[in-house]
Each structure stands twice: as structure tokens, then as C-alpha cells.
Amino acid sequence: MARARFDIRSQPGFGIVALFTFALLYLPIVTLVAYAFNASDSLSDWGGFSLRWFYEAAENRSVQDAAWRSLIIALSAASMATIAATMAAIATTRTAPYRGLSFKYAFINLPLMVPEIVTAVALLIVFAKVKVWTGYNGLGYLILAHTAFCIPFAYLPIRARLEGMDESLERAAADLYAPPWQVFRRVTLPLLRPGIIAGFMLAFVISLDDVVISEFVKSGGQDTLPTYMLGQLRRAVTPEINAIAAAFLVLSVALVTVFFFINRKKS
Amino acid sequence: MASAAEIARRDEQSKTRTRWLLSAPALFIVFIAAIGPLFVMLAYSFMAKGDYGDVKPDQFSLDGWFSVFLQRDIFDDTITLADAHLSILWRSVRLSIITTLATLALGFPTAYFIATRPRQTREVWVFLITIPFWTNLLIRTFAMQQVIRNEGVLNTLLMWLGVINEPIPIMYTDWAILFGMVYVYLPLMVLPLYASMEKLDFRLVEAGYDLYAGRLAVLRRIILPLVKPGIVAGSILVFIPSLGAYVIPRVLGGGKNLMLANLIELQFGAGRNWPLGAALSIALMLLVLVAMLVYVRNATRSGSGHG
Secondary structure, three states: OOOOOOOOOOOOOHHHHHHHHHHHHHHHHHHHHHHHEOOOOOOOOOOEEEOHHHHHHHHHHHHHHHHHHHHHHHHHHHHHHHHHHHHHHHHHHHOOOOOOOOHHHHHHHHHHHHHHHHHHHHHHHHHHHHHHHOOOOHHHHHHHHHHHHHHHHHHHHHHHHHHHHHOOOHHHHHHHHHHHHHHHHHHHHHHHHHHHHHHHHHHHHHHOOOOOOHHOOOOOOOHHHHHHHHHHHHOOOOOHHHHHHHHHHHHHHHHHHHHHHHHHHHO | OOOOHHHHHHHHHHHHHHHHHHHHHHHHHHHHHHHHHHHHHHHOOOOEEOOOOOOOEEOOOOOOHHHHEEEEOOOOEEEOOOOOHHHHHHHHHHHHHHHHHHHHHHHHHHHHHHHHHOOOHHHHHHHHHHHHOOHHHHHHHHHHHHHOOOHHHHHHHHHHHHOOOOOOOOOOOHHHHHHHHHHHHHHHHHHHHHHHHHHHOOOHHHHHHOOOHHHHHHHHHHHHHHHHHHHHHHHHHHHHHHHOOOHHHHOOOOOOOHHHHHHHHHHHHHOOOOOHHHHHHHHHHHHHHHHHHHHHHHHHHHHHHHH
């Protein structure tokens, strides 16, 4: 052979840049988690390993409240978004194109295209008025806003799952005289379940992570965990916030890992 | 008795009704808590500003739009360009473009590296990219702060290595915002790039080498054109959220290095100029729309080009 054999796929230097990218992606997170176990009062001096800041964070009333509020909002918003998205997905998949189909599709996905800050201030304007008119200041506004931006995230995996599903089983059930509701409950729903679970988890994580919209929609004393952290970052930062962030991070990563494996089993 | 056609027609009608009923909750929620408020805001941008925030709904005014780019001198009524707004607008666009280029420079080799791994390990690498992507944005921004602070990891490391004697002040500069945005939006570049590279047919690359093309020629003439859709998609996905970034400039830029989103917040808070805030928001949306149109035009062109 005239030419030396070499791996046609490799490009010089690309491997090094890739490793640098991975280091860049993980160095800050690892640092953050490591310093959450720092015993000292300072963010930068290492004072030995300790769980002290985790205890302090867990005993902090404001942190407890914010964590509960985040959880309640994420659970309600993700549940409502998943139900609405499942229904919408059924209405927009596995059908011949009909008038309004692409309109629905664009409408449901529109919140993804609008910059978060724009949605946030628009909601601020509207909800400020509604708060005055109705006198209601509860968590409803946050839940409603979260549900709206969670819908596209729940919709996408459910729709994808539905599109990949074979219709013959449902047709077989109908041929065996199952009424439509029974076909849905006994055949469609179980087949769709992985998509629904994936959609719910995605919506849950998205709601849990939201900072901007919550910051503008919340009334006084309605901090979620991210808005509480944002507020703290402006003041003197203690390692407590490292501990909160680390715990939060572990929760998100756990959820995403489960999500990843659910999706992988499917394909 | 109804004819077969009649039955089919009625069946079709009831199906359409069911479909609209099924999609109604999602459409309703998205309308009242996402799309509807945008129209209210559009209306607000054409109203006179209230004395303590809010607007005077019965007074039509173009002041909001006027002050996006222009300002009227309070003493002699001369009209000049609004330097403060324009400099923030320019900073937003500039930082977003640099972020896009930087993530492309890092993301392209990374995506290529992942796409050329054996099938089994590829999934693991992609998973490693997704993990930071799903980590809370605020937490990642805060993590970046820990790295670039004066007493942070970066400065400590550089001083320990003897590269510098004094910490480089990065926090609260445009550099800090840039680092934060590159770090946070990097996965958004890698994932679509990887998606298009995964489909790359390496026999074409081999053919290029067989025809005595050098590595650079192969990269420039074969690989780049074939993965262009991924490059465009990644750039759009990074550029759009960069332009609307709120948390990163607020945490890493301190109070002084504002971007568009922070300027918008300012108008609804301390600035008490809601029409201007509304007009700026619409302007931001228009910028995003332009970026999307560029993307769509590119996507359709390359789509038809490759058949």
C-alpha cells in the first residue's frame, strides 16, 4: 500500500478540545459540590470535611418553606401540564392533516420560542391587575404560569411516543367490540405510559428549575428554591447556599438519569 | 336511513369536535398564561406611562417606542440617540454573537469526537453532555461564579502555577458574563451538532482522502457542508437564549453590566417606565424572530439542496 493507514475519522486536536469541553462542563459543578462539604465559614478556605452546612440549610425555615413551595408548584404544574399535553397529543397525532392541526402545533410550542424574560414581564403586567381585581394572592398564579410553560415540554415526548406507536393493537381491540373508552384505557394508555412518564418528569424538572418567570410572578413571601437562592446571591453568600445548590443538583441529576434510562429502554 | 356518505360525514364532524375538545385545555392554558399576556404587553407599549409604574390605559402614546432608541433632552428638547439603551443593546448582541462563536469553537470538535466513538460509548458521552444541561441554570451560574471569583478556583490555580501574581478580576465584567454564557449554553451547541454528525457518512470522507484531499480540505469541503444544518441549529439555539439572558448577567455582571433582559426588568422596577419596558420586550422578541427566520431560510435551503 502506498499510503500509510490512518484513522480517517480522527481529526488532529479534536480529542483534546473535547476533553477540555468536558473538563469545563464538570469543573464548576464539582467545585460547587466539593465546597458544600466545607466546614469553614468562608466560601474559599477549606476547613475540613463536614456536613455542617447541609444541617444548617435543612434547619433554615426560609429554605424549608421555599423547598416545599417549589415541590408543590412543580407537582401541580407538571401534573396539569401532562394531562393537558396528553389530551392535546392524542388530538394532534396519528391523524390525517386537518384544518387547525398546524395551528395547534405552533400554538402549543410557542412558549418555547418566546424569551423567558418577555413572558415573565407580560405575566407581571397581567397578574398585577388580576391580583388587584380578585384580591387573590395565592400560589395559583405561579402554578398557572408554570403549567403553561411546562405544556410544550410534556407534549413533545408524549407526541413522539404516540407517533411511534402501532395502531393495529387499538384496531384489534375495537374489532373485538371494545368501546372507544375501553380501547383507550386498556390499550392506548398502557402503551403510551413511558411517554407520559417522560413528559411528566421533563415538566417537573423544568418547573423546579425555573427562576425568571417565578421571580416576576410571585407575590411577597412566595419564594421558590431558585428565587430564594437568587435573592441570597445578592447578599453575603455563605457556604449554606453551596449545600442547597448541591442537594438541588443531586435531585435534578437523579431525575434526569431516571429519565434517560426510561427513554433508552424504549428505543 | 342515512346514506353511507352521510354517516361518514357525521363521523368526521364528531371526530373534529373531539379533537378540539381534547386540545382545548392545553390551548386555553397556553393562551391565558403565555400568549394572551404578550398581546396585553403589545398594547401597553402604545400607552402613556403612569406616574408610579403601570400605564394610563386611556392615553395613546408612542413614548415607549420612542425611548427605545432616542431620548429627548429635558432642558432644550433636543432629540439624541439613547446612548445608554443602545450600548446595552449592542452589548447584548455582541456578547451573544461571541458566545455563539465560542461555543461553536468548543462544541464542533466535541461533537465530532463523540460522533466518532464506538456506538456503545457514544451514548455515555452524550449523557455526560446532558447532565450539566439539565442542572439548574442558576446553580450553574453560581458554580461559574465560584470558579472565576478573585479567590476562586481559576485564580488560585493560576497563582499556584506562578502564571500570575495577583488575582485577575473577572467577576462583574463582560468577561464574566461571557464565561457564564459559554458555560451554560455549551450543551445547546453540542447536542444538535452531534445529531447531524452522527448521520455523517464517513465513506464520503474516505472518498475524499482517496482522491488525495488533505485533512483540512476534507474538513472544509466535505464535513463542514454536510453538518451545516447542525451548525445553524446549534448557533440559533445558543444565540436566542443568550440574547434574552437574565440570570447570568445579573449574577455575574453585578449591577452595572446590564443586558437587554436586565434593562427590561429595570423599566418594570426602579425605572417605572412600563411602556418602555413593554416596547423593549417586543423589540427583543423581534430580534429573536429575525434569528429564527434566518434559521428557517437556511434550513429550507439546505434541505432542498441535499434533496
